[in-house]
Amino acid sequence: MIVTYNWLKEFVDFDLAPEELSHRLTMAGLEVDAMEVIGGGLDSVIVARLASVEAHPEADRLTLCQVETGSGTVQVVCGARNHRAGDLIALAQVGSVLPGDFKIKKSKIRGVESLGMLCSEKELGLAEESEGILILPAGLPLGKPVFEALGLKDVRFELGLTPNRADCLSVVGVAREVAAMVGRPLHLPVAELQETGPAIGSLTSVTVDEPALCPRYAARLIRGVTVGPSPDWLVRRLDAVGQRSINNVVDVTNLLLMELGHPLHAFDFNLLRGKKIVVRQAGDGEVFTTLDSQERTLKKGDLTICDGIGPVALAGIMGGENSEIQPDTRDILLESAYFNPPTIRRTSKRLGIHTESSHRFERGADVDIVPLALDRAAALILQVAGGEIASGRIDNYPQKMGERKLRIEGRLTNEILGLKLELSEIQRLLRSIGLDAEPAPDAPEEALQVIVPFSRHDLEREIDLVEEVARLNGYDRIPVTMPVSRMICHLSGGRQRGVARIRDAVVARGFSEVINYSFVSPTAWDRIALEAGDARRRTVKILNPLNEEQSVMRTSLVPSLLETVSRNLAYRTRDLQLFELRPVFLPRDGEELPDERRRLVMALCGRRAPEGWTQGGAMVDFYDLKGVVEDLLDYFRVDKVLWPVDAREPYLHPGKSCRIESAGALLGTLGEVHPVVLQNYDIDTPVYLLDLDIEAFLSVSRESEGFRPLSRFPDVSRDSALLVDESVTAQMLFDAVAAVRGKLVEDFVLFDLYRGKGVPEGKKSLAIRVRYRSLEKTLTEEEIAKAHGKIIRALEEKLGAEVR
Incomplete structure (x- = not known):
């Protein structure tokens, strides 16, 4: 978030130096990442008057200017053509250093001496592009630094806000913090409206079909505007906080976005079919083109702003091409609304759109500021674009959001912070940032009841209020003490213990664990020969994959483990006992999140015994891995196990594989990997594989066998x-x-x-x-x-x- 010193002073009367303000903001939890002086180092660029403008004697495209500085007259050669005698201009004197480390020196141009440079807006860093030199307003005093004379000298602060401080995503929000620091009142902007048009209800309407997703929607209609370039003050104000000027109407909405932190949107009213607004959810597969000319495919759950026929904006994110403000726009419908934060965030992330508007709405806007932002925007549009405001405003707010109340105790606050603050001081600190704190009805001497404004979505519990007290009182005032702690042993759940026991049991039998990425290639299923209709081919796709090889979530551990076997064999590690015990991700119909199920996959290949002069050269076979599995089954007390022939897995040899079943449940499959699959992985030796469903396995296992008496009689x-x-x-x-x-x-x-x-x-x-x-x-x-x-x-x- 970017704010400027002068803009803050419009809302709070303070006299802190910029350096001190930067320190105080950081100590209040609003860390200042960067501080830049606008116009700093440019005091040698002064207001001057052109006494005369003549053609250069040696160049047709140059002019020879006599420039009055207030203390004398200097001669300057200029290449621009938009100036004339009597104009006030910005003169960079000899010795000045302009943005970009451009130094002004005494020079000769085509044989004529030049003592300075007449500057354009681009050369002063006031614009990205400019035509000709900067012509200043009449009446400015000669010799005065240009930035000071124009009121442009300012200090820009770039704040690194944490995600919970959405209330400071505005100049007014930061100004509220400054007001608390200096103990001065906060002056909110005032909207003075002249409503001269017919009643808005006779011209348009707003219908909210999803009040849970859009609790409040307000609108005003302004007719007869003239869309064009914004006045200099508006362009400068937006440029100071890193915003590009578009046109006077859109610039006003962007100004209010930065000033109040509340996004607004202007529609071309004559492009709205049916001359009305409907707030509803999109239909699955509905297509909509946003302002960036990108076609978006929507789904149910995406909140849209529609006219009488279809979408004209993605609520809280971006407007549409079909209703944007054009140079010939004459009537505009101005929107100010509050949208459900999770809904905006979900749509924004899914579509990959991040805007200044979505950044604020998904963190939580202020529902109470909706009418103020709307009225102030309407007043400013009337000021910069003319027109006529329809009488009244539409404010669709059927069910007001419930008031939030928290309680804070003085004793607990001091105990946590190590301070000795009076309850009255805690009350003063909380009131300084706009929190309505009054003595608690049941314990007025010990606690406060605080009404939390809707601008502070981060205040949810008493400890949040304690943090506010610490921040406002000053983190540097908290005494340093050694922490006291105690260790608490938490036992893991039964399922976690079971998984840990399985892992330990497999390691104890000589297997080494591998951990592969949960993301795989969509072609992985072709390599293990899964059929086209196999459910494991239905995968969860990654929205922003690193590459195509890691673009889907895996539904089986087999491809990753075979890839690991292949890689080890390529490095001449021939005797392998590997396993992976990790979750797979299976899509669920109608559910956004997949079903995560843990599976155990084991792979065995190579010699049965380590190479040596006393060992034989026998290779492992199906029964070696089956023996390990039987050992696991016995260890976990899994009985009545069946081993039906043929695992029915395409990656296993049909004549050398089996299923593992118990109590009517399929626990997993076991067998030799099919030769065709081995060839797909460039594996030249038999590999034996187990794929076990951990959830099914643990459901039929028993913790202990229980006691059985021993017979004293012979067998x-x-x-x-x-x-x-x-x-x-x-x-x-x-x-x-x-x-x-x-x-x-x-x-x-x-x-x-x-x-x-x-x-x-x-x-x-x-x-x-x-x-x-x-x-x-x-x-x-x-x-x-x-x-x-x-x-x-x-x-x-x-x-x-x-x-x-």
Whole structure:
């Protein structure tokens, strides 16, 4: 935010030197990033009069001027053509240094001596471009520095405001702080209107369809204006705070933006279809062209200002080409409104538009200043552009925003700040910045009740008021003390502990964690061969990606981990045990934010044991990774696990992969990466991959097994070799045994598979070992035979097994 010394003095009578003001503003929390003296170092550029203007004897395009300085006459050669005898001009005397480090020296031009230079606005830094020299108003005293004579000598302060201080995004806001510093009253600008036109209600109307998004909308109609260049005072005032002059009507709205901090907008009334305003949400896919000639595609939730047919402005952000002020504009509708800050911020960020208007509205404007800003703008437009103001104003404010009240206690304030302020002093400090602070009804000797104005959106709690007291009293007055603190141990939530346990368990089994970017390329899904209709191809796009390779949020960790494997292999690190435990981002229909789900992906390749003279050269295979997964399942007490063949993932080999299921839930997939996918990543060795859904995994895990008594009695094992069809799987065998195991079966295991001599074609031999034990007694041979016979009969009936 840029303010100037002279502009501040229009609202507060103070005599602080610029350097002192800069220090005081910084100590009040409005840090001054830069201070620049306008016209500084240019006191040698003075007001002078042209006594005579003659043609240069040696050059047709030059003039020879005799210039009166008030203390004598000097001769100057000039190349401009817009001056004549009697004009007052700006003379840069010999020795002057103009902006751009341009030094004025005594010189000869085409053989004629020149003692100075007649300056243009550009050469004095008053304009970016100018034609001819600067002709000054009549009546200025000769010899006086030009900037001082024109009232342009000023000091510009550039403030580095924190986002919470939206109230200081204006000259009046900063002036309010200055008034509090010096203990002087703040004089707000006064709007004096002459309403000579017909009633505004007979000419136009305003309808607000979204009062929650636009609580207040006010308008005035000015007819018969003349659009043209702004007067010098207005151009200079805007230039002093870094604003470019456009035309007199638009310049007034920009002036009020900087002065009061309240954005305004002027519409060409004759371009409004239906001669009315409607405030509504945009429709999905609605197209609108803004003032910067950019076509914007809107969506539901974007607030628009419309005429009788369609949008004419993006509320609080930017106007539209279809209603902008033109040189031939004669009637204008002036808008002053208050918009919901989150709505403006959301639209501004989505469309990538940041303007002075959106900067203020998204931080919170002052709903109470709407009519003042409107009336002052109308009065100034009448002054600089002429015309006639329609009688009355439209002020659509159906439900006034509720009054905000806070309480501040004197004891707590002093305790926090380490001060000894009286409650009356706290009241004085808060009142100095426009806060209505009165003794609290329930404790008038101990606390204050403060009514917070709508300009201070940052004041939400008592501690905010305490901060205001500290700031206004002076940060440099707070005593220095050593802090006192105590450590509090917060236990993490159950889900966090579970994720941490999984990470620790995987690391304990020899795997190294990798962390990849959450952003990937849209082509990542092609490399792992996902089908066109796969839900993981629906991604969340980044609005401002660094590059195309990181333009979408990942929905799977597999591409990133395979990329890491490929990179390590390229650097000749062949034996890899890697994992990544991070969230993926899945879009949700109708929701702006994606569904974040944690997944664990593990990759294994290379030798089974480190290279050495005592180790063999065996390579890892599917069962090495399956063993690690089984170990994890056992560690987290996940039981009744099924391993259906074929993971049904396009990036896994269909004949060398499986799914992991428990309690009817799919926990993940496991298998060898498909050769085609390996080729896409330039990987020349088999890679085995696990993709586990952490949420599903933790939902079926148990913290502990619980206590089970140990039997004091011996166990007995029975082995049986069974001839079964090739189609019978181990899981089918396990399911059949589990269905009839009874209470005497302690466990059972498949310990042998045989095909070959003695086994018919299409058959295989499976050997199982069943261990029996009782908690109550030693089992008899009869009891064991009965229990084992029951299992064998079940296998014969369900699987067609034959005992060998």
